[in-house]
Amino acid sequence: MNAQQNKTVYVCPPCDSACDYKTFDNHGKCNVCNMELTTKAELERIKNSKMKIAFYLQPGVEVLDFAGPMEVFAYAGYEVFTVSETKEPILSQGILKIIPDYSIKDAPEAEILAFFGGNAANAYQVEEVIDWVKAQKEIAYYFSVCTGAFVLAEAGILDGNTATTFHGALSDLEKNYPKVNVKRNVRFVDNGTVITTAGVSAGIDGALHMVAKLQGLEKAKEVAFYMEYDKWKPGEGLILTNKNPYK
Numbered sequence: 001m002n003a004q005q006n007k008t009v010y011v012c013p014p015c016d017s018a019c020d021y022k023t024f025d026n027h028g029k030c031n032v033c034n035m036e037l038t039t040k041a042e043l044e045r046i047k048n049s050k051m052k053i054a055f056y057l058q059p060g061v062e063v064l065d066f067a068g069p070m071e072v073f074a075y076a077g078y079e080v081f082t083v084s085e086t087k088e089p090i091l092s093q094g095i096l097k098i099i100p101d102y103s104i105k106d107a108p109e110a111e112i113l114a115f116f117g118g119n120a121a122n123a124y125q126v127e128e129v130i131d132w133v134k135a136q137k138e139i140a141y142y143f144s145v146c147t148g149a150f151v152l153a154e155a156g157i158l159d160g161n162t163a164t165t166f167h168g169a170l171s172d173l174e175k176n177y178p179k180v181n182v183k184r185n186v187r188f189v190d191n192g193t194v195i196t197t198a199g200v201s202a203g204i205d206g207a208l209h210m211v212a213k214l215q216g217l218e219k220a221k222e223v224a225f226y227m228e229y230d231k232w233k234p235g236e237g238l239i240l241t242n243k244n245p246y247k
Contacts, residue, residue, distance in 0.1 A: 011024065052079045053079070053112035061117070066203075069114065072204060081102065082100045085123075115143075116203070158180045161181065187237045190240060205233075208224055209237060
């Protein structure tokens with residue numbers, strides 16, 4: 001009886017298919033959707049955990065670049081906090097004044113580190129900021145919107161990976177960072193642990209994708225419904241990993 005109770009149960013990460021309700025006795029791949037199986041306990045931990053995500057914001061940051069994904073992650077239950085080079089107020093698009101929660105000197109660890117466009121040179125051309133990015137040891141996922149990808153590229157995180165950015169900056173990313181495989185005409189690119197998106201509104205799609213990836217497609221649909229983001233097309237991006245939550 002005890003042996004039966006302690007037996008590890010494996011499940012398929014939610015993909016909106018009949019296999020969402022199946023259980024398996026051994027680790028491997030789902031025989032329906034071919035996704036990598038995980039333990040039921042681990043899936044519950046991910047669903048119920050409150051992951052910390054650090055939003056790095058620089059002076060001039062684009063409002064919707066960060067505000068759209070912030071809405072997604074906040075409603076999905078993530079603990080979101082803001083970081084900047086200093087704790088001095090920053091101005092977004094010359095309109096919105098933001099007081100960062102932390103500076104790069106006292107910011108706590110996070111599981112997800114996110115960067116955004118809008119005067120992104122104020123981040124990727126600042127040596128202290130790039131050193132801070134490189135020094136982060138507990139990051140499980142990197143996320144960028146628009147020209148926030150340049151921060152990840154400058155830190156070497158995009159080396160050998162495929163990435164995208166704002167349509168007006170694709171050529172510059174390709175020219176300045178030849179180790180990055182720059183992809184055009186996609187809303188987002190998922191390399192597994194690094195997700196980059198195109199500009200502005202595409203950040204919402206990328207954030208919803210991350211929620212689907214980590215918490216299941218139904219959770220992402222719940223968030224999109226709450227936001228009345230009815231034009232969202234799940235999976236409208238380049239997914240370079242076997243863990244595709246839409247299949």
